[in-house]
Amino acid sequence: MDLTTLLDETAPTISAPSDTTLRRARAALDTQVRVSQLHVATARRSRRRRTGLVALVSVAAAGALVVAPTVGLGGHAPQDSAQAAAVLVAAGAAAAGQPDTVDAPFWHVDLEFAYAGKEPLRTQLWIDHDGIARVQNEELQAEPRAVPGDDGVYTSSFAGSSLDDGRTTDWAGIAALPTDPAALEALLRARIGQDRGPTPDVELWSVVTGLLSGAPATPALRAALWEVAAAVPGVELVGTTTDHAGRTGTAVELDQTGIGWYRERLILDPADGRLLEQVAFDASGAVDHWSTYLEQGPAQSAPDIDPPLCGPGSGVSC
Amino acid sequence: MSTDEPPDDELLARLRLHPDAIGLLFERHARAVHRFLARRTGPQAADDLLAEVFVAATTARERVHAHPSGSALPWLYGIARNVVRAHLRRRAPTPGWPPDDHMDWAAVDDRLDALGRRDELRRALAALTPDERDVLLLVAWDGLTPAEAGSVLGISGDAARSRLARARRRAQAALDSAPRKDISWT
Numbered sequence: 001m002d003l004t005t006l007l008d009e010t011a012p013t014i015s016a017p018s019d020t021t022l023r024r025a026r027a028a029l030d031t032q033v034r035v036s037q038l039h040v041a042t043a044r045r046s047r048r049r050r051t052g053l054v055a056l057v058s059v060a061a062a063g064a065l066v067v068a069p070t071v072g073l074g075g076h077a078p079q080d081s082a083q084a085a086a087v088l089v090a091a092g093a094a095a096a097g098q099p100d101t102v103d104a105p106f107w108h109v110d111l112e113f114a115y116a117g118k119e120p121l122r123t124q125l126w127i128d129h130d131g132i133a134r135v136q137n138e139e140l141q142a143e144p145r146a147v148p149g150d151d152g153v154y155t156s157s158f159a160g161s162s163l164d165d166g167r168t169t170d171w172a173g174i175a176a177l178p179t180d181p182a183a184l185e186a187l188l189r190a191r192i193g194q195d196r197g198p199t200p201d202v203e204l205w206s207v208v209t210g211l212l213s214g215a216p217a218t219p220a221l222r223a224a225l226w227e228v229a230a231a232v233p234g235v236e237l238v239g240t241t242t243d244h245a246g247r248t249g250t251a252v253e254l255d256q257t258g259i260g261w262y263r264e265r266l267i268l269d270p271a272d273g274r275l276l277e278q279v280a281f282d283a284s285g286a287v288d289h290w291s292t293y294l295e296q297g298p299a300q301s302a303p304d305i306d307p308p309l310c311g312p313g314s315g316v317s318c
Numbered sequence: 319m320s321t322d323e324p325p326d327d328e329l330l331a332r333l334r335l336h337p338d339a340i341g342l343l344f345e346r347h348a349r350a351v352h353r354f355l356a357r358r359t360g361p362q363a364a365d366d367l368l369a370e371v372f373v374a375a376t377t378a379r380e381r382v383h384a385h386p387s388g389s390a391l392p393w394l395y396g397i398a399r400n401v402v403r404a405h406l407r408r409r410a411p412t413p414g415w416p417p418d419d420h421m422d423w424a425a426v427d428d429r430l431d432a433l434g435r436r437d438e439l440r441r442a443l444a445a446l447t448p449d450e451r452d453v454l455l456l457v458a459w460d461g462l463t464p465a466e467a468g469s470v471l472g473i474s475g476d477a478a479r480s481r482l483a484r485a486r487r488r489a490q491a492a493l494d495s496a497p498r499k500d501i502s503w504t
Contacts, residue, residue, distance in 0.1 A: 001438055003490045007458035010435050014356040014364075016349055021365045028369035029344055032376045033337045 092226030095273025104298030107216030126302030131170030181227035392469035445492035450485035
């Protein structure tokens, strides 16, 4: 047989990928683009220190620009761990009264992220039940667009918190987490294992704060997460302080500067268990960056997604 | 592609400082990359690997070099080829087919059986080195020019043309030889 004929006859006939396949792939790609754009913006502005990358990576893991690990907001000397635990357990009890996620089509997170000495970057996320987030980002909107048809509202894949191997955690996955604090801690520690993060305790802290800062967690899960946070060795009470939005809250800290990370501070509202702010201090005690959670909760609507840049639905052929 | 849209090589040049340009390349080439993946891994795995290719392309954008043809496809296929290799290395080899970390032959066996061409194709491809198989199939099944296939494989266009000519000669000679009942690479 002629080789050309054989190859022609055996050339695979492949069906086109489904719209769902393309949508999921595009969502994952958009997440990577968001992170890459932040790296570009960071490089352009000569933002200091490579350690800031830790924040960007954590942010990406939480779905887009959200989670920077936290550390103290300067000023107060940390007090003992028992007091910190008591504050966090109380926050957990208060969090049980937060609005439930049931029946809401979206989980909305409105935050500002800033490096010390820089203007805050406002970002909003609307995360649907499939774990797909619509993202609005002031910085990205302000960037000159390399391609037409984009007003700054994107779809991207919300990666939940990197509970185990970085797989996307959708609402169902988060809802499946136990709400008993001991069972939740055991599960999270089992998923984290011994090899992730600088230490298992620091990684547990990172996962818990990630879920508290950007995940569509039910009030019961949120309450359990605060209790798990209270059990992390080394967490200390700072006391009453004010976040960058001017709200008064109670601050706790976990000092990770001994392993080259930050001293992370969480500011929470003891009245309702809301996470108000995360602040990261460097080893010298200076504020490095922070995330202020202006609003977080269920939402009934979200901005429309941009049409595709080209192809079906865009009016522009590729 | 409409005339007011930037061509691939312009988008590739923009990528380093404007990573969102990958979005237009995705809209333009996702289906072709999916076909490339599906031919080598089957449609189901291709669904899973499609995002990996474009995410990897975004992270690798600082090392991109546009092909002289202007098309981004050779670059994307090269990345897809690496993704396929990483995927297939996690799987056991397919009995009866050559050891190959660029093609999941089990995924294409059923189709070849239906065509009644499996033994012939095996015979032809068995005569080739893995590099020769790559360039032959990139041209025959993926529609690349020899120069574009060379870009995927990281060799010059001349080297790709030479390798393709050699592959075709050897494969045709294998087809012309007396058929054997059993072809095995093991």
